[in-house]
Amino acid sequence: MRIARALAVGAAVIGLGLLLAGLRVNPYIYFAGYVVLQYVVIATAWNVLGGYAGYVNFGTPAFFALGAYTSIALIEAFHAPLPVLIVCGGLVTALLGLGIGYLTLRLKGVFFSIATFALSVVVQTLIINWDYVGGAKGYTLIRPPAPFFGNWGVLLFTLMVLLAVVTVLAARTIERSWIGRGLAALRDNEEAAECMGVPTLKLKLFATTLSGFFLGVAGAPFPYYVTYVEPASTFDLNYAVNALAMPMIGGTTTWLGPVIGAVLLGTAQQVATVTISSELNLLIVGVVLVLFVVLAPEGLLGLVRRLRETMAVRAAGRRGAGAPPAEARF
Amino acid sequence: MSALLEIDSVSKRFGGFLALDRVSIRVRAGERLGLIGPNGSGKTTLINCVSGALPTDGGRILFDGRDITRLPAHQRTRLGIVRSFQIPKPFTSMTVLENLEIALEYAAHARSVGAAAGALQILEMIGLASKARLRPAGLTQIEMRKLELARAMAARPKLLISDEAMAGLSSAEVDDILAILFRLNEQGITIIMIEHIMRAVMRFSERVVVLDAGTRIAEGAPAEIVRNPAVEKAYLGE
Numbered sequence: 001m002r003i004a005r006a007l008a009v010g011a012a013v014i015g016l017g018l019l020l021a022g023l024r025v026n027p028y029i030y031f032a033g034y035v036v037l038q039y040v041v042i043a044t045a046w047n048v049l050g051g052y053a054g055y056v057n058f059g060t061p062a063f064f065a066l067g068a069y070t071s072i073a074l075i076e077a078f079h080a081p082l083p084v085l086i087v088c089g090g091l092v093t094a095l096l097g098l099g100i101g102y103l104t105l106r107l108k109g110v111f112f113s114i115a116t117f118a119l120s121v122v123v124q125t126l127i128i129n130w131d132y133v134g135g136a137k138g139y140t141l142i143r144p145p146a147p148f149f150g151n152w153g154v155l156l157f158t159l160m161v162l163l164a165v166v167t168v169l170a171a172r173t174i175e176r177s178w179i180g181r182g183l184a185a186l187r188d189n190e191e192a193a194e195c196m197g198v199p200t201l202k203l204k205l206f207a208t209t210l211s212g213f214f215l216g217v218a219g220a221p222f223p224y225y226v227t228y229v230e231p232a233s234t235f236d237l238n239y240a241v242n243a244l245a246m247p248m249i250g251g252t253t254t255w256l257g258p259v260i261g262a263v264l265l266g267t268a269q270q271v272a273t274v275t276i277s278s279e280l281n282l283l284i285v286g287v288v289l290v291l292f293v294v295l296a297p298e299g300l301l302g303l304v305r306r307l308r309e310t311m312a313v314r315a316a317g318r319r320g321a322g323a324p325p326a327e328a329r330f
Numbered sequence: 331m332s333a334l335l336e337i338d339s340v341s342k343r344f345g346g347f348l349a350l351d352r353v354s355i356r357v358r359a360g361e362r363l364g365l366i367g368p369n370g371s372g373k374t375t376l377i378n379c380v381s382g383a384l385p386t387d388g389g390r391i392l393f394d395g396r397d398i399t400r401l402p403a404h405q406r407t408r409l410g411i412v413r414s415f416q417i418p419k420p421f422t423s424m425t426v427l428e429n430l431e432i433a434l435e436y437a438a439h440a441r442s443v444g445a446a447a448g449a450l451q452i453l454e455m456i457g458l459a460s461k462a463r464l465r466p467a468g469l470t471q472i473e474m475r476k477l478e479l480a481r482a483m484a485a486r487p488k489l490l491i492s493d494e495a496m497a498g499l500s501s502a503e504v505d506d507i508l509a510i511l512f513r514l515n516e517q518g519i520t521i522i523m524i525e526h527i528m529r530a531v532m533r534f535s536e537r538v539v540v541l542d543a544g545t546r547i548a549e550g551a552p553a554e555i556v557r558n559p560a561v562e563k564a565y566l567g568e
Contacts, residue, residue, distance in 0.1 A: 178435055185421050185432045192419035195381060196485055197407040197437030253423060 006172060010165040017161030021154045028274075030157035034225060036266035037160035038218050041167045042239065043246035043258035045214030048171055049097075050244065051252030052180060053207040054187030055104060059116030060243035062123040063093045063212055065234040067219025072133045072229060075141065082159070082221065089220030090213040096123075097212020101205035108190075117240070124235040138230030141223045156225050163221075167214045172255040174210070183207055184253070215243075238282060242266075245289045251299030260300055333392070334359040334520050335380070335411075335489055340389035342375055342544075349375045351544045352389065357489070357522060362515055364535030364552070365524045368565055371541040373524045374416065377491050381413045382406045393489070407437045410488030414481075414495055416524075418474040420466035426453065426477055427462040430484040437485035449484055456480045456510055472503045479510060489520045496527050504530055532556065540564065 021030075042060065050056050067089035074080040074088055100116060107115050128136045146152045174180050185193035186200045194200045223229050242265065250261030265288065269281045296303045339352040350372045357363050367373050378384040380391060382403030391399050398406055412433075421429050430449035438448075453459040456476050461469060466477060475495050482490055492511065496504045508530055515521050525531045531538065532552040540548040540555060542564035548555060555561055 181428075181432060182436060184423055185436075188421035188423050189419045191383060192415065192421065193432070194403045195383070195407055195413055195415075196433040196481065197404045198432065199402075199404045199436075201402075 010169050021158045030153040032270040034157045034160050037164045039262040039266040040164040041218040042243050043262040044167045044171045045211050046243040047247040047258040049207045049211035051247050052183040056113045057116045058113045058240050059120040061235040061239045062120040063215035064219035064239050066093050067216030068222040069133050071220045071223050072139050086220040090217040093216025094209045094213035097208040101208035104204045128231050141227045245285050249292050251301030257301050336392040338390040341387050362536045363522045364531040364538040367541035372544040412482045412485040412487035413491040414478040416494040418478045429481050433481050433484035452480050452483050491522045493524045
């Protein structure tokens with residue numbers, strides 16, 4: 001029943017996307033919308049590992065770029081069509097994810113994060129030295145005529161709507177399943193979770209693999225979007241920072257958090273790029289992130305929940321229900 | 331005598347330090363065993379080896395006749411070896427009830443249906459039912475200990491290892507926890523109690539094993555143990 005409703009909402013979002021695609025508004029809307037939706041996928045994918053399992057991945061650029069470069073390699077080799085690129089990009093980065101999953105055996109907390117950051121540097125170095133996919137000078141993709149819509153901007157936008165819906169539905173399904181509950185337990189306390197029968201290693205491998213898969217999926221259509229791909233911008237620090245900041249702003253413990261964060265922050269960045277300066281993006285993220293870490297460490301959703309609890313306690317107090325529960329005092 | 335748990339000359343070393351030196355203990359089904367020893371004698375290390383948190387460097391551990399020496403911790407829990415932690419380790423993002431549901435779902439295989447009811451029953455027995463919807467951060471110290479025990483019970487243990495569940499509690503609170511442990515034992519759960527509070531261990535245990543510097547130095551009924559000169563020496567020196 002609940003799943004049926006979620007699917008209905010997902011279908012409605014895709015329907016809205018198609019409607020917007022059909023309307024042919026200002027082309028910039030599709031261009032900017034693609035980036036925001038791409039961040040919905042990235043933030044949601046990141047959150048499966050970073051939010052649900054509590055392992056902070058600073059290597060998002062490695063996954064995103066590897067998805068993009070897998071596409072380039074497949075285009076070079078087989079002229080593979082877009083759906084194949086997306087699936088293959090995801091599978092390659094899923095393998096990378098599985099790899100970093102085994103890192104969690106030895107590395108926890110900040111050390112895991114440093115290792116994933118290093119991974120990003122390593123992958124970038126490999127790509128820079130791989131001439132087949134353009135190496136350091138980059139790769140220019142000459143797009144064939146767009147198969148549907150007659151316009152790549154609209155096509156890619158619609159595709160990203162679809163990918164975002166699929167990613168969010170997947171994240172939501174996991175969150176509400178026994179896997180999500182197990183991940184939450186190991187995030188809270190890995191040792192206690194293991195001692196309560198939670199197969200922590202298996203769940204962590206699942207989370208890193210799935211998170212990696214969707215990060216690669218987000219990157220796979222990228223060459224078609226930019227048509228010129230080069231390592232410096234594809235491995236941009238922006239991806240690492242945004243992937244972390246967006247869930248933090250929305251709230252990391254539920255699927256809705258990264259969606260809210262990505263839409264808010266992603267849109268703000270797009271607006272700032274046009275109205276002020278594209279250099280301002282990172283500054284905005286930085287300031288907003290600091291504000292949230294200090295003022296609302298559980299993100300917007302956490303803030304809402306706390307307000308609700310406080311109000312419930314006040315209401316109970318007025319009815320004379322005795323002392324408020326200790327949790328919600330102050 | 332059928333042993334539920336058989337620790338067979340288990341050793342554990344940390345670098346050059348031998349934390350456990352061929353320790354052997356047999357625990358009967360339904361028994362109440364006390365495990366005591368001075369600080370650093372290897373009690374918690376031994377428990378970590380039994381629960382699977384640490385790999386052993388020698389010896390075997392049998393549970394229900396099955397060799398579990400190489401089994402990962404979560405599988406041992408599913409077989410029925412459940413421990414509580416010296417410093418409570420609740421799942422802080424979940425409510426008290428959800429804390430128990432994790433154990434029910436993962437260890438006791440009571441998948442979703444009836445899990446909440448089972449968890450509530452345990453909370454009622456242990457006296458935490460009114461706090462079911464709270465998060466652990468809102469609990470007092472004694473309630474936190476009770477949560478630790480309640481969660482362990484939700485895992486449906488055959489063997490419960492209680493690691494200093496009473497340290498720092500008041501005398502009345504200690505009695506409270508003791509009563510719970512006695513009741514669990516009556517339900518057929520074998521219990522190993524690690525404790526520094528002698529009054530509690532001596533009252534609770536049918537048999538006491540004493541560790542010192544990684545070796546087993548004494549074993550016997552509580553009354554014998556307190557008169558044992560080796561034990562006295564271990565605790566007080568010569």
